[in-house]
Amino acid sequence: MLASNPEKEASSTPPFLAVRGIRKSYGGAQALKGVSLTLEAGTVHGLVGANGAGKSTLIRILAGLAHADDGGIAVDGKPALIASPAQAADLGMSFIHQELAFVPRMTVIENIMLGLPKKTRFGLVDWPAIAREVEPVARRVGITAPLSAEVDGLSTAENWLINICRALVRRARLIVMDEPTASLSAAESEKLFAIIEDLRRSGVAILYVSHRLDEILRLCDRVTVFRDGNAVSVMERHALSRPRLVEAIVGGAVEALAPHRDVVNKPIVLSARGLTRLPKVDDVSFDLHEGEVLGIGGLVGAGRSELMRLIYGADRPDGGTMTLDGKPFSPKTPAQAVKAGLGLVPEERRAEGLLLTKSVAFNLQLANLSGIVRSPALPLIDYGRRKTLSEGIVRDLAVKTPSIEAAVGLLSGGNQQKVLIGRWLLGAPKILILDEPTRGVDIGARGDIHRLIRSLAARGMAVIVVSSEPDELPDLCDRVLVMAEGHIVRELTGPGITRNAVVEASYAFDGQGKEQT
């Protein structure tokens, strides 16, 4: 690589972006605990870390979508206040996310110019002037589609190029790329890398966020590793290596072995064969046993939540079969899955789990309404019974709430999660699926929730836990299946369930191919 040494330049001119001591917490959970990061013009800076390490939070703060509790940001050595996305753009920062934001029915050039007024003296849009400006940039980044095509029909790769073009037309000096190759083919990725190289030479700074370590090793001049809301390591290009990165991502912590029980001899409750819903779930087969805590590990986007949605009837599979207690099971709606004895605690607990303005009792009883009627003939709610049952759950799960009639949105994240889990305890399902059960939950509630999950399994309930936190699955599970790119790439059992094994298998698709063991 021909990149000049950023350290030498830094002595004469201030870095493009300096982030110092940024803190940010959501509810009780600290997402960023005082991170710093220095980004020089004309360099590619890698940002890596496990899910939940704080990468996205930092990006949201840089983009003006979230506001730091403490800390400072300087652009070109001058303090910068980023209160809104518009201000981030004014500072020359451009963000390209995994979910690309476009107006689908508008053309390529219209999307590129969106929000950038260029008018003739009659106040009309000056299309010839715009075309003169955009066309060379579009050629430079290699957009092959005509600028007058609607973006609706274009490929993801083309959308990336349009986004880069949009950033360059805006004279962006920093482009933040979040998992840019997640949905690109190998050839498309190569093209992107060439453009990144070109951008670097022209003096643009790039913050490159990715789980794919081979890309990080190949592209980056410097890498910052986040772990648990801290920037734990900064590595220069010459010091980069795959083992060093993995070690920094995982952390050198001592493995704590939880007692894993051998449950494979217990009866099988749920069995999936060849379950497929492309592109996220591809030919997945597994068994779930009575009384088992089965962990599903892997990176965000590996297809874990999508697999759970198939089991729960929230999506329909393209192919594959399931059996429940030996009988064919193909739920068409969550309502059918619930009737068959399943329960789900979704990942997005505020968006998909709770009715925030409704009371704790309302949220607890939502899946158990038939259990609180006076009689089948008179379907009125028995408020005494509702109160007894709700208060029982609140007491058993140690939910901290002023009363069962308090709005659930006012509780802390951990207590909201307890309410969601509590909802299913009233109906006693055979299978309980928990997607990221302790995300954004403080450490005390996390322990409570883990103990609760173990005790449910001890009573014979089959539990599936999806988690992106490397520590969570070893603490909790009897068996772990690791997913990558829609496949189950590894099964871990007993003492084989370690945080390193989970992390390593999560990256199994990266470089070496997916079927290795």
Added chain:
Amino acid sequence: MSEVVFVRRLSPGTKSVLAVFARYGTIIGLLAMIAAFSLLSPRAFPTVYNFTNVLNQASLAMIIAGGLTLAVIVGELDLSIGFAASMHGVLVTGLIVSSGLPIPVAILLVIALGGLIGLINGVIVTKIKVNSVIGTLGVGTILTGLSFAYSAGVPITAGVPEAFLQVSLGRWLFGIPNNIVIMAAVLGGLWVLVERTPLGQEIQAVGGNHAAARLAGIDVDRIKILGFVGSGMCAALTGILLASRLGSGTTSAADPYLLTAFAAVFLGSATLRDGEFHVFGTFIGALIIAFGFNGLSIFGAPTYSQYIFQGAILIIAVGLSSLGRILSQR
């Protein structure tokens, strides 16, 4: 490097004053209006006769608005109700006068038809996934066309039996006007349904957060369809009572109830609860509109002022409702 601190907070004082206004504003407004009219017109306004009259007049709007409340609680809009009520009025009169059906049979048949139209609305919205504004507007327009086809646009007045007029005009229970009795039964029933039954909890959950309701195992489509069915049946009842009160089945007679119902429902959502639709709120909302109209007519305001009042109150109602919602989410 100088540290940059990010602090942006709202003044809690301003917020709580606004919150009280958003919650109790409608009730304070209603009481203030009654007090003001009583002072300005102490002999004509604050009388049992006038209040009974206002409630009697308002009952039809309250019934149709009560039905609409179900539809909006499940998170949809039903714009067909006014047109449907007009058509039902024409139809029930025609069934009695032209087809010679017994009055109770004709009424029950038309209410069932109202439920069927609600079912059609619900299926169009949930299964064919047509936006409810468009879907119900389309159905309502079709119903207007059908009612013209049925009556050739001529009001059915000749031969309407006195017994049918008595359905609305009679005072069969302790001398209380039938309209008020029917309205109380309908709103009372709806209140019990929404607030006191498991089905009502599901109805509230679907409107509150349909993704969460679905994942909790609730059949969201079924609940939404039920909301439309309730709305359609109430619209039919209002259409029947209007035809009985007017003594005729007239096309487009009940169309204005659409706006009144929406104003009542949105005023209601700004009452006591932060932007949530509920049956009691709708009742209060309809009362505000009724007393407003009554006051305007007592003071001899011209007819056109009623339209201005109704349009303004609709905007104020929706404004209050979203203010409440915004404050509750802060």
